[in-house]
């Protein structure tokens with residue numbers, strides 16, 4: 001039977017519960033246990049798939065095609081294992097299940113209530129992965145902050161589980177903030193005391209308190225928190241602000257967060273943590289040998305979380321190449337033919353981001369043209385790939401009105417078109433082409449050099465596709481489809497063989513990049529940017545493709 005660790009948050013949101021949960025899971029994994037993390041979100045949307053990135057950051061897609069919270073991305077990147085639909089549950093999904101059961105008559109005339117029906121469904125889902133028998137430890141992150149009205153049923157479910165499961169099978173970790181008052185030069189414990197009090201009033205008592213802080217917690221402060229919050233002093237864990245999220249597992253190791261949890265869980269046999277690969281990655285990340293600058297062309301650039309997995313993939317790929325990757329966010333809405341050279345000046349590579357809708361589209365197309373004409377390494381993801389196709393159609397094939405039917409229903413040249421099976425879909429939620437699909441790669445192409453393979457699988461999230469009736473025209477003019485899905489014939493990868501590095505993919509390689517397995521496309525793109533940077537001062541840029549091993 002699996003053991004359960006619940007992570008709650010107090011005082012304020014954005015304290016990094018996801019990173020603490022992922023770090024704890026990493027340490028337990030490094031000590032030889034199989035761990036997974038799940039996130040319970042208190043909002044009513046059935047999943048975050050229909051949310052605007054401004055609302056909730058990136059939507060993270062799992063192998064099985066679930067549209068989930070971006071914290072699942074952190075879990076996968078830290079643990080190097082996949083999550084699934086079961087790892088992300090929202091209040092909306094809980095209610096949907098209960099209401100469907102009610103309509104089916106499953107409650108036999110009973111009044112359906114938050115307690116016990118909603119909390120029963122929450123508890124069932126909290127234990128689903130635990131009952132599969134695949135995991136020793138299930139870490140459940142509860143979204144929201146203690147005291148919020150909407151997280152109450154989740155907290156109540158944890159309270160019930162604390163009683164129903166054997167005592168040594170449940171740990172509650174509460175993450176809070178210890179603010180530092182600069183004027184008084186003092187750390188303040190009162191918000192933490194209040195937050196723990198509020199949690200206790202709902203019947204849940206934390207076993208461990210993790211304190212986010214800018215300044216180290218001295219023993220007096222730890223003693224005070226222990227005393228007022230009714231935990232042992234060694235269960236008060238200091239979580240100092242770190243220079244990178246990837247340092248947090250090591251900080252938590254030093255603070256013995258894993259040991260204190262294992263003690264409560266009555267786990268007595270474990271090995272020294274195996275973190276050699278992690279430490280080697282961290283070393284490369286902290287001490288890069290040089291720097292490259294890449295432009296991220298998108299329309300949600302004000303919000304870092306909108307492109308979370310792309311930014312993290314750059315970090316993994318940078319460490320692999322021993323370079324610091326400086327990412328310059330460029331708003332596509334403001335790129336014009338007149339200012340493109342100035343806006344993209346100084347870049348060593350250009351990534352055109354995924355997205356939806358017509359805002360900022362023309363700027364993306366202009367940026368692609370600049371990269372194509374100036375031998376600047378180019379990498380297009382999903383919508384970014386579609387923009388590269390449109391740019392090529394307009395400027396090389398002479399189809400000046402070519403477009404995607406997503407932006408222009410009446411274009412005479414729909415080089416990007418809605419997928420056939422999408423045309424009959426009316427509902428928005430969970431209906432895109434989602435999750436993992438296979439792609440066959442042509443030998444001798446850039447894609448083949450990058451993946452060292454002819455068969456790959458990558459994750460998807462789109463409704464539109466390359467229109468194959470134009471393929472011959474594209475290929476005879478220099479843009480080739482180097483990757484396709486054999487079953488459907490959908491083009492998955494396009495590239496320009498006569499360019500140093502120009503590749504666009506219909507899928508999202510950023511969703512499968514982890515610390516221990518950086519996404520090959522990102523690694524090669526950064527390598528290409530590095531070579532571009534090194535050769536920039538020289539007169540001629542040679543083919544980066546030849547140098548890729």
Ligand code: GLN
Nearest residue numbers: 354355382383462463464
């Ligand atoms: N809007 C495009 C489509 O639906 C691209 C989606 C994306 O970039 N994820 O096909």
